[in-house]
Amino acid sequence: MAEFWNRLKHDFQLSIVMLVGLCAFIGITPYAIYRLLEGNYLVGIVDSVLVICTLGAVRWAWVTGDTIRPGQFLAVIFSVGTVMVANNLGVNGLFWFYTLILFNFFVVPPRQSIVATSLALVAICVLGLQPGAQVFESYYQMMSFIVTSSIASFFAFVFAFRGRRQREQLNTLATLDPLTSTGNRRTMERELTIAMAEHRRYGKEYGLLMLDLDHFKRVNDLYGHKAGDQVLVAVADLLESASRESDRLFRLGGEEFVLLLPLVDMLGLERAAQHLCTAVAEQVRSPGGPVTVSIGGAALGRQENWQAWLHEADECLYRAKHAGRNGYMISGLDSPARVLTVVSGTD
Numbered sequence: 070m071a072e073f074w075n076r077l078k079h080d081f082q083l084s085i086v087m088l089v090g091l092c093a094f095i096g097i098t099p100y101a102i103y104r105l106l107e108g109n110y111l112v113g114i115v116d117s118v119l120v121i122c123t124l125g126a127v128r129w130a131w132v133t134g135d136t137i138r139p140g141q142f143l144a145v146i147f148s149v150g151t152v153m154v155a156n157n158l159g160v161n162g163l164f165w166f167y168t169l170i171l172f173n174f175f176v177v178p179p180r181q182s183i184v185a186t187s188l189a190l191v192a193i194c195v196l197g198l199q200p201g202a203q204v205f206e207s208y209y210q211m212m213s214f215i216v217t218s219s220i221a222s223f224f225a226f227v228f229a230f231r232g233r234r235q236r237e238q239l240n241t242l243a244t245l246d247p248l249t250s251t252g253n254r255r256t257m258e259r260e261l262t263i264a265m266a267e268h269r270r271y272g273k274e275y276g277l278l279m280l281d282l283d284h285f286k287r288v289n290d291l292y293g294h295k296a297g298d299q300v301l302v303a304v305a306d307l308l309e310s311a312s313r314e315s316d317r318l319f320r321l322g323g324e325e326f327v328l329l330l331p332l333v334d335m336l337g338l339e340r341a342a343q344h345l346c347t348a349v350a351e352q353v354r355s356p357g358g359p360v361t362v363s364i365g366g367a368a369l370g371r372q373e374n375w376q377a378w379l380h381e382a383d384e385c386l387y388r389a390k391h392a393g394r395n396g397y398m399i400s401g402l403d404s405p406a407r408v409l410t411v412v413s414g415t416d
C-alpha cells in the first residue's frame with residue numbers, strides 16, 4: 070500500500086490518470102445502469118464502454134508506467150463518447166461536453182487536448198445541423214453552446230499550458246544542477262538506488278566513476294569564480310560527450326562529478342576512466358592551461374547500499390589524488406594509474 074501512495078506521490082501524470090479514471094467510474098457508472106434500465110441501450114452501452122475503457126487505460130498506465138498513450142486513448146474515447154451521448158440525448162447530453170473539456174486537459178498535453186476538444190465540438194455541431202437532428206433546440210442555442218464551450222476551452226488551455234510549463238520548470242530545478250545542467254545530487258541518489266535494485270533483481274552490471282578536478286582552487290583564486298564556473302561547464306560538457314549515451318552524469322557538488330555507467334565490469338570501468346582522464350587533459354583548458362581530473366571507480370558488487378558503493382569509489386579517488394593526480398584508480402584493480410598525457414600547469 071505504501072508503494073501505491075509513493076508512486077502516486079512521485080508521478081503527477083499517473084495520479085491524474087488514476088483520478089480521472091476514478092471520477093469517470095464513479096460519475097458514469099450510475100448513468101450507464103440508469104440508461105440500460107430505462108431501455109436507452111445505445112447510451113447505456115456507450116456509458117458502459119466508457120467505464121470499461123477508462124478502467125483499462127488506468128490499468129495500462131499503472132502496469133507500464135506510460136501515461137502518454139493511455140491518456141491519448143482516454144481523450145479519444147471520452148471525445149467520441151461525448152459526441153454520441155450529445156447526439157442521442159440532445160441538450161441533456163451536451164452538459165457532458167464541459168466535463169470533457171476538463172478531462173481532456175488533464176489527461177493529454179494542452180495542444181492535443183485542444184485538437185480533441187475542437188474536433189468533438191465540430192462533430193456535435195455537424196450532427197446537430199443534420200435534417201431531423203435533435204441535438205439543439207434552435208440555432209441560437211447552438212451558437213450559445215459554441216461560444217460558451219469555446220471560452221471554457223480557451224481558459225482551460227491557458228491554465229493547462231501554464232501549469233505544464235511551471236511543472237517542467239519545477240522539475241528541472243529539482244533534478245538538474247543549475248550551472249552544468251547535469252543531474253544533481255538528489256537525482257544521483259535516485260538513480261543509484263534504482264541501479265542497486267536492478268543489480269539485485271536482474272544481476273545487471275553497473276560501474277560508478279567519481280571525478281574531481283585537480284587543483285581547481287587555483288583556477289578560482291587566480292582567475293576568478295567566473296572562470297572557475299566556465300571550466301566546470303566545459304568539463305561537464307566534455308564528460309557528457311566523451312561518455313556513452315546510456316551513461317548518466319551528475320554533479321555531486323563543487324568540482325566533483327559522478328558518472329554512472331550501465332553494463333560495464335571492472336575492466337570496462339578502467340578503460341572508461343582512462344579515456345575520460347585523457348580526454349579532459351587534452352581538451353579542456355582554463356586560462357592558466359590544461360585542466361586535469363582524478364578519478365576513482367567501483368563496480369557494483371556486494372555493497373550494502375549506494376552510500377557504500379559511492380564511498381568505495383571515493384576512497385579510490387583519494388588514492389588517485391595521492392598518487393599524483395591526472396590519473397585513476399579502480400577498486401579491485403592493482404595500483405593507481407596515471408595518465409601519460411603530457412600536460413603543463415598541473416601538480
Ligand SMILES: Nc1nc2c(ncn2[C@@H]2O[C@H](COP(=O)(O)OP(=O)(O)OP(=O)(O)O)[C@@H](O)[C@H]2O)c(=O)[nH]1
Binds near residue numbers: 286295322323394
Ligand atoms: N567557480 C566555482 N568554484 C567552486 C564551485 N563549487 C566549489 N568551488 C571551488 O572549488 C574549489 C575546491 O577546492 P579544493 O577542495 O581544495 O580542491 P582542489 O583545489 O581541486 O584540489 P584537489 O582536489 O586536491 O586537486 C574551492 O575553491 C571551491 O570554492 C562552483 O560552483 N564554482
